[in-house]
Amino acid sequence: MTKKSQSLLGMSFFGPALVLLCIFLFLPMILTLVFSFTDFFALNPNLIHFTGLSNYFEVFQDEDFVMAFLNTVKFVLIIVPCQCLGALGLAMLINKVTYCKKYFKVAFFIPVVMSLAVVSNLWIQIYSPEGIMNAILGFFGIEAQPFINSASQALPSIAFMSVWQGMGYQMIIFLGALQGINPALYEAADLDHASAWRKFIDITLPEIKPICIFVLITVTIGAFRMLVQPMVMTGGGPSHSTYTVVYDIYETGTVNWEIGMASTLAIVFAFFVMILTVIQNVVTRDKDEFNDKPRHNKRRMKSIGRMFVKDTEAEYVDQSREA
Amino acid sequence: MLTKAEKRKQIVLTALMIFASLFFLFPVIWMICNSFKTDAAITADMNSIRAFLPPAFTQDFFKNYIDILFGTKFMQYMGNTLLYAAILIVLGIIVNGLAGYALAKLKFPGRDKWMLVIMMLMIVPMETIITIHFLFIAKMGLLNTIVGYVLPGIVNPFNIYLFRQTFISLPDDIYEAAQLDHCSPMRYFFTMVLPMCKSVVATVAVFTFLGVWNDYLWPSLVFTSGDLLTAQIGLNAITANDNTTMGMTLAVITMVTIPVIIIYSFFSKQIVEGVVSTGGKEG
Numbered sequence: 001m002t003k004k005s006q007s008l009l010g011m012s013f014f015g016p017a018l019v020l021l022c023i024f025l026f027l028p029m030i031l032t033l034v035f036s037f038t039d040f041f042a043l044n045p046n047l048i049h050f051t052g053l054s055n056y057f058e059v060f061q062d063e064d065f066v067m068a069f070l071n072t073v074k075f076v077l078i079i080v081p082c083q084c085l086g087a088l089g090l091a092m093l094i095n096k097v098t099y100c101k102k103y104f105k106v107a108f109f110i111p112v113v114m115s116l117a118v119v120s121n122l123w124i125q126i127y128s129p130e131g132i133m134n135a136i137l138g139f140f141g142i143e144a145q146p147f148i149n150s151a152s153q154a155l156p157s158i159a160f161m162s163v164w165q166g167m168g169y170q171m172i173i174f175l176g177a178l179q180g181i182n183p184a185l186y187e188a189a190d191l192d193h194a195s196a197w198r199k200f201i202d203i204t205l206p207e208i209k210p211i212c213i214f215v216l217i218t219v220t221i222g223a224f225r226m227l228v229q230p231m232v233m234t235g236g237g238p239s240h241s242t243y244t245v246v247y248d249i250y251e252t253g254t255v256n257w258e259i260g261m262a263s264t265l266a267i268v269f270a271f272f273v274m275i276l277t278v279i280q281n282v283v284t285r286d287k288d289e290f291n292d293k294p295r296h297n298k299r300r301m302k303s304i305g306r307m308f309v310k311d312t313e314a315e316y317v318d319q320s321r322e323a
Numbered sequence: 324m325l326t327k328a329e330k331r332k333q334i335v336l337t338a339l340m341i342f343a344s345l346f347f348l349f350p351v352i353w354m355i356c357n358s359f360k361t362d363a364a365i366t367a368d369m370n371s372i373r374a375f376l377p378p379a380f381t382q383d384f385f386k387n388y389i390d391i392l393f394g395t396k397f398m399q400y401m402g403n404t405l406l407y408a409a410i411l412i413v414l415g416i417i418v419n420g421l422a423g424y425a426l427a428k429l430k431f432p433g434r435d436k437w438m439l440v441i442m443m444l445m446i447v448p449m450e451t452i453i454t455i456h457f458l459f460i461a462k463m464g465l466l467n468t469i470v471g472y473v474l475p476g477i478v479n480p481f482n483i484y485l486f487r488q489t490f491i492s493l494p495d496d497i498y499e500a501a502q503l504d505h506c507s508p509m510r511y512f513f514t515m516v517l518p519m520c521k522s523v524v525a526t527v528a529v530f531t532f533l534g535v536w537n538d539y540l541w542p543s544l545v546f547t548s549g550d551l552l553t554a555q556i557g558l559n560a561i562t563a564n565d566n567t568t569m570g571m572t573l574a575v576i577t578m579v580t581i582p583v584i585i586i587y588s589f590f591s592k593q594i595v596e597g598v599v600s601t602g603g604k605e606g
Binding site (some may be wrong): 003005006007008009010011013014016017018020023024025027029031032035042065092093096097099100103104107108111112113115116117118121123127128130131132135136138149157164169173221225227228231246249250251253254259262263267268269270274293 | 333334335336337340341344347348349350351353354365370374380417418419421422424425426429430432433434436437441444445447449450451452453454455456457459461474475476478480483493506508510536540544555556557558559562569572573579580584587
């Protein structure tokens with residue numbers, strides 16, 4: 001086939017996707033950026049002015065947005081440690097168990113399968129004042145709590161539910177990583193009479209570090225994108241205590257039709273998501289170099305480890321770089 | 324072989340884990356058991372262990388389910404969702420598959436740059452552009468239509484990437500052999516490439532289905548009312564209705580979960596594959 005006809009063929013194969021990509025990805029991205037500098041109001045599209053950066057200044061003075069941003073940060077601060085540590089703990093326990101392994105994998109994964117709308121509707125019932133959660137608390141002698149009906153408890157209640165729902169997914173990812181660790185490393189450590197804690201710090205954690213970073217990033221971004229749960233369960237309330245950034249984008253853009261403002265919010269949101277990714281990458285990298293120096297024990301383990309895993313490790317790095 | 328002491332330790336650990344898993348799953352157990360009860364029974368059982376046990380089997384055992392299936396539009400919502408998922412699966416496999424094939428096997432100007440762009444697009448959070456999608460669809464007058472719902476979801480950078488990674492390892496001699504038989508490239512793609520890569524096609528289909536089934540924000544924007552709602556949005560419409568009892572709510576959310584459980588139990592291999600190769604961002 002000639003070069004020209006092949007490039008024609010290539011373009012015709014890629015064409016349909018390219019057209020859709022342009023209309024529904026590139027164009028919206030460009031428009032979001034452009035609109036973020038205007039006061040575009042979709043119900044009165046003729047009155048559009050270029051307003052420069054004033055939207056961006058306004059955003060940070062807007063009480064709703066500041067509230068939404070603080071709430072989102074709270075969600076992230078509660079969800080990320082609970083979900084990551086919980087998932088890792090579960091994965092390590094399941095990795096230890098020899099009986100009923102398959103049952104445990106399925107059991108802790110079930111909430112992941114349920115959709116956000118289903119889980120939210122279910123937990124509305126569970127959290128209701130006469131609901132089962134209060135009945136269980138009553139059994140332990142704790143008095144009834146208002147949960148999602150009070151401004152102070154709504155956010156932690158929703159965060160708890162999200163952790164419960166999401167944990168199984170990360171558990172499966174961690175489990176895969178744990179099973180990939182070379183058992184020879186642990187045998188070598190046993191010869192050195194290393195304690196369980198030392199083995200965890202010096203073998204398990206370094207070995208699954210790439211997966212840990214990956215899980216941390218995805219969980220953080222997931223928590224940052226919190227929307228459906230407050231939307232279904234509390235409508236952002238009570239008194240805006242569960243209003244999140246994405247909820248604010250949704251309300252400003254599609255309910256109030258203030259596309260200009262909503263675009264600014266979207267840009268700020270995208271900016272923070274990207275910043276988070278960068279920060280986490282930098283922090284996790286520094287920590288490793290920092291920790292490497294004072295611990296000769298670890299270095300010894302690592303050199304033992306390298307004998308066994310060097311090749312597979314190199315392969316893994318190549319793969320992840322390609323991806 | 325395990326020694327006796329190790330075996331005992333294992334049994335204790337397993338027993339503790341089973342207890343923990345039951346405690347972990349209490350909302351699900353509660354949901355299923357109480358979906359068969361009347362509201363009076365749910366309230367009466369709340370403070371005893373019977374809250375986690377199904378009621379005795381009587382004539383009215385499935386009453387909540389029958390009320391939902393025949394007393395509401397639930398069946399229609401389920402049918403809608405299956406239809407949208409089918410449309411998106413077919414169109415998505417054609418459009419993204421062709422693009423993936425072009426990026427993997429055909430030489431055209433700027434191919435590698437496009438690949439890079441598509442990988443960068445995977446990072447963009449959808450929430451940032453959903454307002455503009457909504458504006459487009461509203462301006463085109465496609466609100467409350469199936470076309471309006473489906474259109475923005477057809478092309479998916481993840482799926483293009485998945486297809487590309489699979490197609491790139493296809494041997495070139497099959498293509499040359501097909502050319503000797505005067506097989507057109509388009510026919511070659513549909514009759515040879517896709518059947519040879521059944522696994523990735525299944526992965527994309529499963530993820531598209533789960534995406535449509537679990538999506539909440541986009542359908543709630545496009546479908547403002549009426550008979551076109553998806554199961555997730557319809558679920559809210561049903562539970563918000565004053566005539567819906569608590570038992571019926573639990574019954575409807577149990578039923579919405581069933582198709583997903585079926586998908587997960589049949590396609591767990593494809594799901595794991597998709598999670599591994601896209602870095603899990605799609606699920």
